[in-house]
Amino acid sequence: MGVIENMTPFMTFNRQEWAKLRQSYPMEVTPEEIERLKGVNDVLNIDEVADIYLPMTRLINLHAIASQELYRSRNIFLQKQEKKVPYIIGIAGSVAVGKSTIARVLQTLLSRWDTDVKVDLVTTDGFLYPNAELENRGIMNKKGFPESYDVHSLLKFLEELKSGKSHVEAPVYSHLTYDVIHDEKQVVTEADIVIIEGINVLQPPKRAEGEYDDQVYVSDYFDFSIFVDAEEVNILHWYVERFKTLRETAFRDPLSYFKKYADLNDEEAYHMAKDIWERINRKNLHENILPTRHRADLILKKGVHHLVTEIKMRKL
Numbered sequence: 306m307g308v309i310e311n312m313t314p315f316m317t318f319n320r321q322e323w324a325k326l327r328q329s330y331p332m333e334v335t336p337e338e339i340e341r342l343k344g345v346n347d348v349l350n351i352d353e354v355a356d357i358y359l360p361m362t363r364l365i366n367l368h369a370i371a372s373q374e375l376y377r378s379r380n381i382f383l384q385k386q387e388k389k390v391p392y393i394i395g396i397a398g399s400v401a402v403g404k405s406t407i408a409r410v411l412q413t414l415l416s417r418w419d420t421d422v423k424v425d426l427v428t429t430d431g432f433l434y435p436n437a438e439l440e441n442r443g444i445m446n447k448k449g450f451p452e453s454y455d456v457h458s459l460l461k462f463l464e465e466l467k468s469g470k471s472h473v474e475a476p477v478y479s480h481l482t483y484d485v486i487h488d489e490k491q492v493v494t495e496a497d498i499v500i501i502e503g504i505n506v507l508q509p510p511k512r513a514e515g516e517y518d519d520q521v522y523v524s525d526y527f528d529f530s531i532f533v534d535a536e537e538v539n540i541l542h543w544y545v546e547r548f549k550t551l552r553e554t555a556f557r558d559p560l561s562y563f564k565k566y567a568d569l570n571d572e573e574a575y576h577m578a579k580d581i582w583e584r585i586n587r588k589n590l591h592e593n594i595l596p597t598r599h600r601a602d603l604i605l606k607k608g609v610h611h612l613v614t615e616i617k618m619r620k621l
């Protein structure tokens with residue numbers, strides 16, 4: 306292989322190499338953290354949290370400290386008054402790859418490195434167009450595709466956060482009603498860290514053919530970004546399993562958009578989930594999500610049982 310073929314902006318760690326980094330700092334998961342993490346996902350493997358996610362949050366914490374220092378020095382140089390501006394972490398990856406679980410684990414663990422750290426979590430689902438608008442545009446079967454998001458509002462939200470505005474509002478999505486909740490907002494105030502989780506967070510802006518790319522990317526506002534990666538066969542399995550669990554829980558709610566699926570048997574549920582996966586989420590994964598993987602600062606690859614098999618980290 307020639308020099309160019311060998312070039313990569315990433316360092317690669319297998320899980321053993323990564324877990325060893327835990328020895329650099331005394332890192333144990335406390336019983337209180339285990340309790341809080343059980344609230345995130347009661348099947349989470351606590352050894353996995355200790356081996357993989359603790360070192361990862363320490364690394365992000367070091368990065369955040371350095372970036373605050375840089376922010377301070379830059380403000381002194383520019384003779385600007387310092388404002389409280391959050392450190393922003395983006396988490397991307399396929400539908401059902403485990404983004405929201407990882408986001409909530411990071412939210413819990415990032416608070417441990419300093420006292421009084423406020424970590425807020427915002428998902429980009431809230432920035433989807435409401436179903437009525439998707440219907441209007443004829444793209445109800447494209448939910449999650451780039452054109453289904455109000456990217457302008459998402460960029461405005463990030464701009465407000467990074468400008469140090471003390472009260473910033475994000476729209477909220479309900480997985481129960483499968484729609485944006487029109488009269489509910491999530492307020493982000495005085496956060497030290499904001500995690501932005503969603504399939505679209507590393508995507509480039511839409512542009513007309515031949516147009517020069519001088520637009521703002523969502524990721525321009527990120528201080529650190531993570532792509533959660535896995536083989537499609539595993540993601541499909543997790544998607545189907547989540548669908549089956551929801552059939553026994555959320556789909557039974559009369560408000561559920563999917564209540565018609567509550568009485569499907571296992572086989573019918575499998576075929577229904579697989580059909581939605583293939584028509585919508587699989588297509589989106591290949592066309593719009595996987596191509597953004599190499600824009601991340603860190604690529605976390607998971608294998609069976611959600612265990613991390615490899616971590617790629619951008620060389621500085």
Ligand SMILES: Nc1ncnc2c1ncn2[C@@H]1O[C@H](COP(=O)(O)OP(=O)(O)O)[C@@H](O)[C@H]1O
Pocket residue numbers: 346348349350398399400401402403404405406407543544546547610611
């Ligand atoms: N680390 C993990 N351990 C066990 N189960 C997990 C883990 N991460 C995700 N899951 C399960 O996989 C499914 C998809 O995860 P979720 O976080 O909802 O994905 P996403 O936010 O990417 O759509 C859910 O059923 C979730 O409970």
Ligand SMILES: CC(C)(COP(=O)(O)O)[C@@H](O)C(=O)NCCC(=O)O
Pocket residue numbers: 399400401402404430448449450502503504581585586
């Ligand atoms: C709203 C979503 C695009 C968001 O995905 P997430 O960020 O939760 O992984 C997705 O859950 C979705 O609804 N996809 C459309 C097809 C489906 O119902 O799975």
